[in-house]
Amino acid sequence: MxxxxxxxxxxxxxxxxxxxxxxxxxxxxxxxxxxxxxxxxxxxxxxxxxxxxxxxxxxxxxxxxxxxxxxxxxxxxxxxxxxxxxxxxxxxxxxxxxxxxxxxxxxxxxxxxxxxxxxxxxxxxxxxxxxxxTDEEIKEYYDQLKLPIRASHILVEDEQLAQEIKAKLNEGEDFSELAKEYSTDATAENGGDLDWFGPGRMLTEFEDAAYNLEIGEISDIVETMYGYHIILLTDKEEKQPFDExxxxxxxxxxxxxxxxxxxxxxxxxxxxxxxxxxxxxxxxxxxxxxxxx
Structure with missing residues (x-):
């Protein structure tokens, strides 16, 4: 438009x-x-x-x-x-x-x-x-609506290294510190923080994995054209009631x-x-x- x-x-x-x-x-x-x-x-x-x-x-x-x-x-x-x-x-x-x-x-x-x-x-x-x-169209749109989320990630080029980092996370090591140590993109210095983003801003594989997480949950290894990601969902907007x-x-x-x-x-x-x-x-x-x- x-x-x-x-x-x-x-x-x-x-x-x-x-x-x-x-x-x-x-x-x-x-x-x-x-x-x-x-x-x-x-x-x-x-x-x-x-x-x-x-x-x-x-x-x-x-x-x-x-x-x-x-x-x-x-x-x-x-x-x-x-x-x-x-x-x-x-x-x-x-x-x-x-x-x-x-x-x-x-x-x-x-x-x-x-x-x-x-x-x-x-x-x-x-x-x-x-x-x-119609009301049916409005409700369907509401049900499928994706609101902005905030996430961090660790991005590496090697799958084996991604698996090793994932193991460290499973053992309780700090996500932010591991991102600073291993992540290969510019977000590393901020602990992997990607800030807020909505649908259509990330690659499909990344977005699908991030939106399926609960706050504080860490994803499995996600492969995209940029390499191998491990994603942490840090916050998300909640839907307001439909009638509102x-x-x-x-x-x-x-x-x-x-x-x-x-x-x-x-x-x-x-x-x-x-x-x-x-x-x-x-x-x-x-x-x-x-x-x-």
Whole structure:
């Protein structure tokens, strides 16, 4: 779902140019005031020239975002708090790559990106409202839900050495100290601590073994492409009662359905545009909302 956050091309700084006239612009209309936006010894660049150039290059993307923002915000409510929460989540997911992704998408700051993020959230939300889910689907999702866990591991390249370490653990030796002594990855200095992680973050073999442990339990030897692991489960989040998280789970199920079928959002947005009687009067942009059958 969230792969569209950086999909709209650069040009948000020019929204003011696109929307400089409350009336739609058609081919025969002219901008009355030729405001100069840049000068040089070889000639000036006017607002009209800049507008026309940007309309050709980015016009449909910008117009689409502006119209979506106006139409969808009249049907769907997105609060500033929700937008900020999603932005924080995106930053956490991308980590140090966030700033690079932002710049590569043509945004210089969060303030420039937030309008685009808001529109994408409006699209997501209107798609989710078009989805129907049953109580059976919600309960099944809840039953299969894997919450974050915290684990430590000892990783070695040799199976025989792994067996020897496992024997030491069975005799009561300290897991953290053995990890510092034998483990071959960067977690060794922290006693093998992997911190918290959720489903999909580790290799399948590792994840399956870790999620089958109880707190304080040590796994058998687990082989992955990196070598041989011995895993200690140190903590885990407990599920809240079903009735307390019903609405949250329901939203997650709906969101997963939308993620699995992008046409849900497309259809919902097109219906909203149809209800709003959107018409594009500028001939160069007339196909902005045209969809193929």
């Amino acid at each position: 969230r792969n569209w956050y950086f999909s709209i091309l650069a040009g948000l700084l020019l929204i003011g140019l696109v929307a400089c006239n409350n009336n739609s612009i058609n081919d025969s209309e002219e901008i009355a005031e030729e405001t100069v936006v840049a000068t040089s010894t070889d000639g000036d660049i006017t607002k009209e020239e800049l507008y026309e150039a940007m309309k050709i290059r980015f016009g449909e993307e910008i117009l689409r975002e502006l119209v979506y923002g106006k139409v969808l915000s009249n049907q769907i409510e997105i609060t500033d708090e929700e937008v900020q929460e999603r932005l924080d989540e995106l930053k956490e997911q991308l980590g140090p790559q966030y700033e690079l992704a932002l710049r590569n998408s043509g945004f210089k700051s969060d303030d420039q990106f937030i309008p685009t993020l808001t529109v994408s959230m409006l699209q997501e939300k209107i798609g989710m409202e078009a989805v129907t889910v 998280v019903y609405e949250q789970i329901k939203n997650e199920v709906r969101q997963n359905k939308v993620m699995a079928d992008p046409t849900i959002v497309e259809t919902a947005v097109q219906e909203a545009l149809k209800d709003a009687n959107v018409k594009v009067l500028d001939g160069q942009l007339k196909n902005t909302f045209t969809t193929e059958d």
